[in-house]
Amino acid sequence: MATRTEITTKYARQYKKASKKNKGAVLDEVVAVTGWTRDNARRRLTQAAKHPPGPGRQVAKQPRKPRARKYSYDAVKVLQRVWAISGGQCGKYLHATMRILLDLLEAHNELTTGQDRYDKHVRKELLAMSPATIDRYLKPMRARDAINGISTTKPGSLLRSAITIRRAGDEVEDEPGGMNPEWWTR
Structure with missing residues (x-):
């Protein structure tokens, strides 16, 4: 090469x-x-x-410079708090209910203007966020709070013993719901 x-x-x-x-x-x-x-x-x-290759040019591309954040750090922290209070909704649902949630949290003094990084500017930023942006900003918190563990349900033998398994050589029953081989020849 x-x-x-x-x-x-x-x-x-x-x-x-x-x-x-x-x-x-x-x-x-x-x-x-x-x-x-x-x-x-x-x-x-x-x-x-x-684009001629220079003497010290490396094969791998240099990492792209990340874009500056559009929303403030305060808005992200309040978003994380609202997300936790809402029960961990996805970005689409959180976006759709953001105005209602903020109004209710303000009414119950969970979010007070001037305390815990919340003010009118932060509220305006939260209402302007798109669902995809909400998901993107919540990605680190979701990864940290991911539900991990092993399922506690085990396969039971009751269901297996209740269902009869027919094989190719078994006789067909003459009951409703059973298949009669004479019908196949008609």
């Missing part, structure tokens, strides 16, 4: 400077040396001409 990268870098300069007629000859040389198809060689040459 390193050799192909060197060849691509070398020919990319020639390919970029060449006229339309000479570009075909450069493509033929690259195809002969690397074994690539013409389309692949053309794509790699134009890419290498636009």
Whole structure:
């Protein structure tokens, strides 16, 4: 791969400077040396001409710089509190009931303006959040408070013994609900 990268870098300069007629000859040389198809060689040459690899360039892409948070830290903390009080609703339900929840929490003095990071600005931010944003901001808290454990239910033998299992050689009963083989031949 390193050799192909060197060849691509070398020919990319020639390919970029060449006229339309000479570009075909450069493509033929690259195809002969690397074994690539013409389309692949053309794509790699134009890419290498636009972004030549530097001497210290690494193969892995550098991580993208995270986008700045749209909502304040106070709004996220109040959101987490409202989510916990609501019983851990999903973002869609929480978004739909956010105004009602905030009104009720204010009426019962669970959220008081000026205390515990809650004020009018935080309320406005909470009401402006989309369901997807609510889910995104609650993701760390959900991961921390995830329900873990083993189910306590065990498979019982009562149900297995109550249901009879028929095999291919068993006789068919002449009761309602049973299948009569004579019906199949009609």
